[in-house]
Amino acid sequence: MTQPLIKTQTLSGFRDFLPAEMMAREALVATARDVYRSYGFSPIDTPALEYSEVLTGKSGEESEKQLYRFTTKGGRDVALRFDLTVPFARFAAQHIGQIGTPFRRYHIATVWRGERPQRGRYREFMQCDFDTIGTDSHLADIETLLVIHDLFGRLGFERFTIRVNHRQLLNGLLETLGLADKSTAVLRALDKLPKIGREGVQRELIEGVGAIDATADRLLEFAAISGTPGEVLAQVESLLDGNGRGLDGIALLRQLFDCVATAGVPADRVALDVSIARGLDYYTGTIYETFLDDLPGIGSVCSGGRYDNLAGLFTKQPLPGVGASLGLDRLLAAMEELGRLGASATPADVLVVLFDESRAGDYFRMARELRADGVATEVYPQARALKKQLQYADRKGFRFALIAGSDEFAQGVWQLKDLANGEQRQVGSEELSSSIRDRLSEGRS
């Protein structure tokens, strides 16, 4: 009897990535990194595993339920990080003496949440965070928006909207309504407006928050405000009854929209949406959510905002900051739905056909010359039929096949076949890499 085979399966919410997907993932990561670095954010990393108390400190019960938590053999209570913000708070408190303020970092890494997976949501996924801490300047908030904008631009998106809000608008309104202590519950209710509609939110405000009808109406009126940023701000201002906190928020948002426009961001990319609120409690100022216009249903693909004090649990030094997180896997899921993922499964541009095994050294030498010139090149590992090798090249998505047999070696030339259009030309060894690079750059521009 042969042993029964082990069933091949991955855990729910955990995934394998095939080359074509992985290429797209890596391209996204590389772009995010480039954009962050172009603004001066520095890379950091932290352990995947932390002491549980570090992670559970501030997060509510909900986050704790989602934690992958266990006891080590040595009896330590540990957990996998469920976001990058909390580990960053620990990191900042621990190292702020060496790194100084203001401090800007980006952190691209995997996080884990034990929640039920669904569309665009996984148990193991990657976040691309960037934050500026150690300053409460509103200019850092504005620059955060610029980063988000440039990021999506560089990722190749043209149709996206960054929705902006400021927590003080709603907090100011809640003060005037006597609901200041219910802000979290109200925010969560209003956040659901697009999903459960006006009546649903109204019910939740009355039953869940305990608001009276008139108050709920006032909140809904507030959440329903729309228009250009200028129009919205004017309407909000009239609802605020001169509340100082709210008016401060309005002034900050006016500055933000002016400044961003002057800096060169098209007006239709940024919207003021007073109904976005974010569930997380620690945002205290500006709030951002980014939606793809062609696929809004998948949710926000980049969210963030300002917090008063990042690391209050770990240090007495106040560390205000602002930042955002790109949800890489959700974005990737969206791109797949939109048919925006490339099909190529190879990072190399050129496949050297191994025609004659006794000339292996010559094939390897040419491949190395091409690589030295920046052209990624794979040499087929065995001398199979030319047909097979070209089939392989086509399936994997190589752009060029390089062929040489005894005739070519005798003349010192190569057959350069462009697999995109089938054109084949004879090229001398010396011109090969420049010829390939020229044609690659044509195709990409």
Added chain:
RNA sequence: GUGGGUAUAGCUCAGUUGGUUAGAGCGCCGGAUUGUGGUUCCGGAGGUCGCGGGUUCGAGUCCCGUUACUCACCCCA
């Protein structure tokens, strides 16, 4: 944690009121004469029908249980 849906070939699925050796498309492998891919044609491999029990002369099909996956809620990227 709550509610719904689905489990048949590597993938996407079909499978009539239970009835012989379980099918298709795609993919994979091979072939269509000697050094040319994508298209086409031909051939082939590949499945204890998620698992366990029950009803029945007979179960992929009906019933119960179980596990996994999936969608939505909660929450969130």
